[in-house]
Amino acid sequence: MSATYNSVYPPEEDLIMNQQQLKQQIRQLAEERNALLMAHFYQRDEIQEIAHVAGDSLAMAMEAARTERQVIVLCGVHFMAESAAILAPEKTVLLPRPDAGCPMADMVTADQLRAMKARLPGRPVVSYVNTSAAVKAESDICCTSANAVRVVNSLAEDEVILVPDRNLGRYIAAHTDKKCHFWEGYCPFHDQLPEEDVLAAKEAHPDALFLAHPECRPQILRMADHVASTSGMIDFVRNSPVRKFILGTEMGILYRLRKENPDKEFILPNSLLRCPTMKDITLEDVLRSLETLAPRIVVPEDVARRARVALDRMLAVPRD
Ligand code: 13P
Numbered sequence: 294m295s296a297t298y299n300s301v302y303p304p305e306e307d308l309i310m311n312q313q314q315l316k317q318q319i320r321q322l323a324e325e326r327n328a329l330l331m332a333h334f335y336q337r338d339e340i341q342e343i344a345h346v347a348g349d350s351l352a353m354a355m356e357a358a359r360t361e362r363q364v365i366v367l368c369g370v371h372f373m374a375e376s377a378a379i380l381a382p383e384k385t386v387l388l389p390r391p392d393a394g395c396p397m398a399d400m401v402t403a404d405q406l407r408a409m410k411a412r413l414p415g416r417p418v419v420s421y422v423n424t425s426a427a428v429k430a431e432s433d434i435c436c437t438s439a440n441a442v443r444v445v446n447s448l449a450e451d452e453v454i455l456v457p458d459r460n461l462g463r464y465i466a467a468h469t470d471k472k473c474h475f476w477e478g479y480c481p482f483h484d485q486l487p488e489e490d491v492l493a494a495k496e497a498h499p500d501a502l503f504l505a506h507p508e509c510r511p512q513i514l515r516m517a518d519h520v521a522s523t524s525g526m527i528d529f530v531r532n533s534p535v536r537k538f539i540l541g542t543e544m545g546i547l548y549r550l551r552k553e554n555p556d557k558e559f560i561l562p563n564s565l566l567r568c569p570t571m572k573d574i575t576l577e578d579v580l581r582s583l584e585t586l587a588p589r590i591v592v593p594e595d596v597a598r599r600a601r602v603a604l605d606r607m608l609a610v611p612r613d
């Protein structure tokens with residue numbers, strides 16, 4: 294007897310029902326556990342949908358520092374959960390997939406940064422939050438793509454060390470009078486966006502504005518109508534009368550943009566703008582994490598204490 298497709302694959306309605314049940318279970322268990330569900334804008338749609346708070350790196354760090362909930366389930370990548378654990382040491386911070394890392398954050402180690410500091414003494418180190426806790430502990434202040442220029446300009450020194458993103462570094466350098474020393478790290482997904490793909494999208498959609506994340510290469514940023522972090526892009530689209538946007542960032546952002554702006558159109562220049570580790574966490578992982586209160590992210594006390602100084606200094610920089 295030949296098997297029908299239905300005997301192999303559950304029908305689509307069953308999958309949808311399954312997802313609905315999972316979402317309900319997660320929300321209920323989150324209340325029982327007094328847990329806050331946080332998701333980065335690059336997470337899978339269904340993860341952003343169940344989150345109490347969806348945000349960029351800066352918003353998630355700030356929310357971790359202020360939440361009264363006892364448990365934080367951080368749906369993002371490892372450095373984001375570490376930041377939450379550092380800022381909320383009395384809380385239980387869970388990363389449903391502890392192997393979800395950021396390749397750019399892995400491009401600089403604390404030893405390498407110590408060697409760079411020895412070569413360039415007296416220059417403060419500004420580390421992008423996309424770094425390990427150990428690298429933050431070696432830094433003077435942190436920044437995110439939303440506040441990087443403000444953070445650098447808030448420093449008294451005329452020269453700074455910027456790690457690890459060379460593209461964000463060059464973007465900062467173009468917006469400050471300070472001399473910037475870069476580390477040659479990069480985001481493999483933003484860095485690979487080709488000019489030709491942006492040009493083709495612009496030609497196909499001459500009425501669209503092109504928004505680019507500062508992790509893109511300078512050649513791409515020069516083609517942009519607006520350069521912004523993920524939350525900066527969301528604010529820009531919300532307040533713009535324009536109805537079409539080409540996005541130079543990770544595709545997960547489409548969920549939030551489409552939800553908030555059903556009447557606007559969003560175009561990705563290619564299908565390679567996908568960060569695989571940002572898609573690791575599934576609804577099943579979140580549920581399991583809430584059930585078991587694991588995997589918990591704990592930063593060693595000495596590292597956490599020093600990294601916290603750098604994060605707190607960033608959070609103290611006045612907003613525009
Ligand atoms: P945002 O801080 O803009 O959310 O970016 C984080 C990130 O990992 C970008 O690749």
Ligand code: SF4
Binds near residue numbers: 370423482
């Ligand atoms: Fe890291 Fe790039 Fe993924 Fe952001 S998109 S988490 S910078 S690898």
